[in-house]
Amino acid sequence: MKDDEEQAGGRMRADARRNEDAVLEAAKTVFFTSGVDAPVREIAAMAGVGVGTLYRRFPKRADLVAAVFRREVDACAAEARTLAADNPPGRALELWLKRYTDFIATKRGLAAALHSGDPAFDTLPAYFQSNFEPALATLLAAAAATGEVRGDIEPYDLLRAIGNLAVGSGVDPAGHTQRMVALLIDGLKCGARRQGEDAV
Amino acid sequence: MKDDEEQAGGRMRADARRNEDAVLEAAKTVFFTSGVDAPVREIAAMAGVGVGTLYRRFPKRADLVAAVFRREVDACAAEARTLAADNPPGRALELWLKRYTDFIATKRGLAAALHSGDPAFDTLPAYFQSNFEPALATLLAAAAATGEVRGDIEPYDLLRAIGNLAVGSGVDPAGHTQRMVALLIDGLKCGARRQGEDAV
């Protein structure tokens, strides 16, 4: 996972990798502030590289968009492991769901691009699912095992539910989405108790 | 409502009105297929008018977007009356909710524009609500009166719920949204029966 791009890992990794990181970081920021249609120059400038460099690594804009998306998915999924290691299961689940909500919110602008029909995006939904579903499954299972949440929730349904709840988050500066997600999490816990009772 | 634009009804309406209709119809189509940022020329060409004509009536793109939106709201709201006249209350409600779902689905592209902060869009949410809320309220009341659906549903909540359900509809070519909405309608009917039992 740490070597996702540039698998063959040739020479000059220091320079090249630094640039690629800078570009992806800049693109993430610019996509968020100016949308995915922001001028290439804006991204190159913020990354401190020439446009030629950017084009060398990401010949099509969709390549860049996809790379940013994957990178963000990686980061968010990785955090599931970190949170699970550092917190009790219920707390880890809760923190990660909030983290995932943020991911969805900042990716709002990408949605339109993702559905543009560009083949470069074809694999992204699967990438999304294959990273997030196991991550959430693990967190859910751990929290269910300690009785902190109910155990009959499908990870995919939860991912999708939050995705939908977060949909209008651009409109909602008042944290409506986070409140709804919190409600949902409460629902998970509440269900756990009842399940426990039933089990007994 | 039938004379919303050009109220004073001046001279040469035939020509002008025909063009305006053509432009709005073309814009609706193009906005749907190519997004709200589609080239002005594309819309003008499809409407069979020169770009100048389009600019005369809609100096800013936002003016055109807003006009298309209002026109669609009008059409959808008007259909509530038609359906109510031609169908039994429960059926009318059901048909209109599907119609409204389609409205939301095709307006997906507008969402981003609407939240762009352009003052030309400031009045649209109110326009949306002031047309749809009464329309749905009437349908709901009629269907509740015949016992076909439960009577404790707020029109606004239902509008918003469907809006959220339909959110990812671009992603969903398999009619997922329509199935969810159907489920919701079933819930309305189901609630009606239970309410009836309670009442007894």
Add this chain to the structure above:
Amino acid sequence: MKDDEEQAGGRMRADARRNEDAVLEAAKTVFFTSGVDAPVREIAAMAGVGVGTLYRRFPKRADLVAAVFRREVDACAAEARTLAADNPPGRALELWLKRYTDFIATKRGLAAALHSGDPAFDTLPAYFQSNFEPALATLLAAAAATGEVRGDIEPYDLLRAIGNLAVGSGVDPAGHTQRMVALLIDGLKCGARRQGEDAV
């Protein structure tokens, strides 16, 4: 002279003439404030007529420019007669030269157009000269006859001199041009006295 345009003087003179006057007046103003390349619509709007009306009378922009120019020449030349009738010769001359200076100043924008090579402008210099030269000749002769100014000045030279002096008048908000013209007039008077002495 009072029927310069529309010589045949047909019916409907009231309406038509009123419009033509309004157009010329508006054009004069707009040419001064926005330049001779100002949008036709601006002129039509200020005149309170449709663009079609303007085009009917002045098919080419140059026609309008020429008509405005002639009208202003007429007005300025006519004033020579009025001033001569109402003032002593020296005073009349002085007042008219100031009037002529204003004419030149406000026509600054036209200069470029006049030299554009458009055939519609070919007759304007002659029109200018054939109106202004006699007008000034008369004033000069009268003032010379009373000994108020020297008698050896060619009207054309004076017209041209003032024209040149007024050349930078756009740059000169401080009345530089008017001061120079005043100086020139003083020169005329001063010469007169010396001539008188010589004559004795």
Add this chain to the structure above:
Amino acid sequence: MKDDEEQAGGRMRADARRNEDAVLEAAKTVFFTSGVDAPVREIAAMAGVGVGTLYRRFPKRADLVAAVFRREVDACAAEARTLAADNPPGRALELWLKRYTDFIATKRGLAAALHSGDPAFDTLPAYFQSNFEPALATLLAAAAATGEVRGDIEPYDLLRAIGNLAVGSGVDPAGHTQRMVALLIDGLKCGARRQGEDAV
């Protein structure tokens, strides 16, 4: 002075400088033939570059106009030195004044632009004066020192006088202006002789 643009002299100057030169040369020509409002494309085409190149270097039209103006001022002022080196003082003065007259004549179209109030032009008058005044002062002093012209002429007055004389030069295809300037130069020489006599 020889390195006015691109002082720091970065890399790739060959290409860029060549283009800039071509653009300025083309702009000078086009401004003269078609006026300062000529289409950008016309200039780009004549310079053999894309419009983008032109916009890169001169984002606003006023930038291009100002650059052309400065370049012409530079060229004309530089010629004062050349002429002084290659001719006797009186002849050098005479030749340069004719050269300056040409400069004024071809810049006629710029006058309106210069007084448009655009801040990009604010520094041009000072640039004009700070280049031409010393250049002419040197020529005048040298010619006065050899007794070829009178010594009581202010360079600025002479520059301005020729500027005014050349004002109608568009109208004057018959060399009227050059004749007037020649007359003026004669006056300078004539004054010199009389001054000499007075001195004796």
Add this chain to the structure above:
DNA sequence: GATGAATGAGGGTTCATTCAT
């Protein structure tokens, strides 16, 4: 490899001019 200058298609907008009403 990195850079950024150059290119030019593409899209917005204006306005002279025509012509149906």
Add this chain to the structure above:
DNA sequence: GATGAATGAACCCTCATTCAT
């Protein structure tokens, strides 16, 4: 005749993309 709606050519300007350095 007067009107002003419609037209579309012509401009401006912005970037995506290429390519010489």
